[in-house]
Amino acid sequence: MTEEVRFKSVVGPKLAGAIDLPEGEIRGWGIFVHGFTLGKNSPAASRVSKQLAREGIGMLRYDNLGIGDSDGNWGDGSFTIKVQDTVRAATLMAERGTPADLLVGHSWGGAAAIAAAAEATGVRAVATIGAPADPSHVERQYDAVMERVLTDGSHEWFVGGRTLVLKRAFVDDVHHASLRNRIRELHLPLLVLHSPTDNTVDIANASEIFREARHPRSFVSLEGADHLLTARGQAQRAAHIISAWADQYIHRSRPGGKDK
Numbered sequence: 001m002t003e004e005v006r007f008k009s010v011v012g013p014k015l016a017g018a019i020d021l022p023e024g025e026i027r028g029w030g031i032f033v034h035g036f037t038l039g040k041n042s043p044a045a046s047r048v049s050k051q052l053a054r055e056g057i058g059m060l061r062y063d064n065l066g067i068g069d070s071d072g073n074w075g076d077g078s079f080t081i082k083v084q085d086t087v088r089a090a091t092l093m094a095e096r097g098t099p100a101d102l103l104v105g106h107s108w109g110g111a112a113a114i115a116a117a118a119e120a121t122g123v124r125a126v127a128t129i130g131a132p133a134d135p136s137h138v139e140r141q142y143d144a145v146m147e148r149v150l151t152d153g154s155h156e157w158f159v160g161g162r163t164l165v166l167k168r169a170f171v172d173d174v175h176h177a178s179l180r181n182r183i184r185e186l187h188l189p190l191l192v193l194h195s196p197t198d199n200t201v202d203i204a205n206a207s208e209i210f211r212e213a214r215h216p217r218s219f220v221s222l223e224g225a226d227h228l229l230t231a232r233g234q235a236q237r238a239a240h241i242i243s244a245w246a247d248q249y250i251h252r253s254r255p256g257g258k259d260k
Contacts, residue, residue: 013072
């Protein structure tokens with residue numbers, strides 16, 4: 001079962017979210033942070049979250065600014081805003097009596113999850129799937145229009161079958177974003193999942209994240225998976241791994257957020 005929610009972005013517009021409610025015993029709650037231009041209904045976000053819910057971990061997945069069912073313009077966002085909205089999502093979960101124990105981030109969302117974890121209310125563990133070690137990794141996706149953006153201040157960018165407006169402020173924010181210090185200062189259990197055949201974000205990124213992180217840290221190779229986790233059963237497999245790993249860290253609770 002899914003509960004629809006909306007909450008305000010740090011820049012004002014309302015963001016649309018869906019909470020996949022736990023089945024059976026409630027083991028904990030979490031938030032899924034989607035990739036660059038993907039959304040809450042992308043295969044990774046939807047399938048991982050639903051599988052975690054089947055295993056007792058309720059998950060909020062939501063669309064970032066101007067994506068999917070959320071209001072606003074995508075071009076008014078940035079990596080910094082994505083991080084801050086992840087913190088907002090954690091606040092929403094805490095206010096409804098189901099504080100998020102777990103942050104799960106896919107691709108660029110994995111970098112945002114790490115960056116947000118220290119400020120996100122209640123978070124006790126972080127898992128990344130196919131995450132870049134540096135947020136600026138996404139620059140290669142819009143490299144062809146970068147010069148026009150820097151010259152004109154903005155430029156249309158066709159990606160994923162739609163046209164988005166890429167703005168200079170977005171590009172500047174991504175270019176100057178830093179993740180390595182956030183990884184070193186995380187002070188939370190970290191699980192890094194990555195496919196050795198990921199053609200979008202090379203597995204070397206996983207090695208960098210793992211190397212920078214402090215213990216407790218874990219790495220699992222998602223052999224056979226593509227970056228978007230579209231191959232049959234791969235998203236569910238990732239969820240199984242996250243569920244088992246997180247068991248010793250997540251806050252066990254009953255309905256209403258009360259402890260066991």
